[in-house]
Amino acid sequence: MHIVELEEIYKNYGKLEVLKNINLQIEKGTSTALVGPTGSGKTVMLRLIDLLEKPSSGTVYFEGADANESNNTRLEVRRQIGMVFQKPLAFKASVYDNIAYGLKIRGRKENMDGRIKELLEMIGLPGYENRNALKLSGGETQRLALARAMITEPRLLLLDEPTANLDPISKKKLEELILKINRESETTIIMTTHDLLQGQRLAENMVILYNGQILQSGTPDQIFRKPKNRFVADFVGIQNLMSGIIEDSSNGLAAIKTDSITVFAVTEKEGKVHFAIRPDEITISREKVQTSARNTIQGKVDEIIDTGSLIKLTVNTGELFTVFITRESLNELNISIGTSIWLYFKASAVHVF
Template sequence: MHIVELEEIYKNYGDLQVLKDINIQIKKGTSTALVGPTGSGKTALLRLIDLLEKPSSGTIYFEGTDANESSNTRLAIRRQIGMVFQKPLAFKASVYDNIAYGLKIRGRKENMDERIKELLELIGLSGYENRNALKLSGGETQRLALARAMITDPRLLLLDEPAANLDPISKKKLEELIIKINHESETTIITTTHDLSQGQKLADKMIILYNGQILQSGTPEKIFRKPKNRFVADFVGIENVMSGKIEDSSTGLVKIKTDSITVFTLTEKKGKVNFTVRPDEITVSKEKVQTSARNTIQGKVNDIIDTGSLIKLLVDTGELFTVFITRESLNELDISVGTNVWLYFKASSVHVF
């Protein structure tokens, strides 16, 4: 069953439209990342899901119930949601009292000491009960805010850019904590982030937002392998994104002609298109060889970049290709900057969009 469903959501602030035709389904126990650049509508969408605001039109369902059907319904649902803002504020009180706040205002004080002790251990702040919360570091404050949200056992946890202002070590600790909460407590989590790598780490599903619209949603692997449009391809950092025009071919395949090269592929699309070829699906040789790959293109190595685990070759074929090879292959082929090489890739390796 879906814990949250959004149907045809629009949100306007005066004449400014910040969300347009948003349709989302979130399964229980999953982790979802709303990913997009600043101003794409991520935080506005999260505030609607948290019922802090109402949509201009459309319906938000929580486990099948219209969340806005009455004020009592909204209140009952909000009590099942935890929210951590991008810049959380600590109350002028002890760490213990900060975490206990949610239980106290709900009148749920049974086993409070034990529950707070467990949460402090979970977030790595054991022994901090009597510390002044205002004197915590940025990373500690973020983890405190997470504990304050978790103390009420929310069914749904919303995180707005949770690691945006943290140093790398604090960021890593927080990400590990979020993953642990999702896996061990089966809490459904929705996170906003402009950090694509963070979205990959934290989420089973990614939703790419731009200008208040959903451009693509799916698993991180699907989005990286098969972007739906040029913005998504560029935003997620896909290599070898090119444009061309489709022409018929007598080979059973179709040709995409750019200004410089011709590429064979399988697609039903027509006219002007974009396409990508994954760098790890391209084979390199110094001499032309017989191969089953339908695409054979000659070029010159412009640059060699050591990425640590792999070597990145930038090959100019008229179009600039990125190719990944191992250090061993680089040495065996005796490739250097200026070397002429042949690139080979299958027609099925060309993703057209």
């Protein structure tokens, strides 16, 4: 069952249209990352889900019911949601009182000491009960805010850019904590981030937002391997991204003509298209050889970059290709800048969109 569903959501501030026709379903117990550049509408969507704001039109459902049906419904739903803001504020009180706040206002004080102690252990701040919350570091404050949200045992946890202002060590600790919460509890997590790799690390599902619209949603693997449009492909850093026109197509095999080369792909699409080939789908040789690969293209090495684990080659075929090889292969093939090499890849390795 969906814990949250957004149906035809629009959000305007005066004449400014921030969200446009948002349709999204979030399954119980999953982790989802709303990913996009600054100004794409991620935080506004999170505030609508948290019922801090109402949509200009459309419906927010919580477990199948309209969450904005009445003030009482909104209050009941919000009690089941925990929210951690990008820049959380600590109350002028002890760490203990900060975490206990949500329980106290709900009148749920049973076994409060034990639960707070367990949470402090979980967030890596054991024995901090009597510390002044205002004197915590940025990373400690972020973890405190997470504990304050979790103490009420929310069914849905919302995180707005949770590591945006943290140093690398604090960021790593908080990411480990988010993963721990997701794995060990049934809490559904929705987080916003502009960090694509963080979304890939922490979430089962990703939603790519741009200019107030959802461009693509799916697993990280689906988005990284099969972007639906040029913006998503550029945003996720797809290599070997090109454009061309399908000039010939039969039995699902198409010849795509760029300004410089022809690439064969398995697709039913027609006309102008974009396409990409993952570097790990490309093999190389110094001399032309017979292979089962439909695409055989010659080029010259323009650039050689040592990335540490692999060697990155930029090969100019008229179009620029990125290829990764091992250091051993670089030495065995005696490749240097200006070396002429052949590239091979299957038609099925060409992703067309």
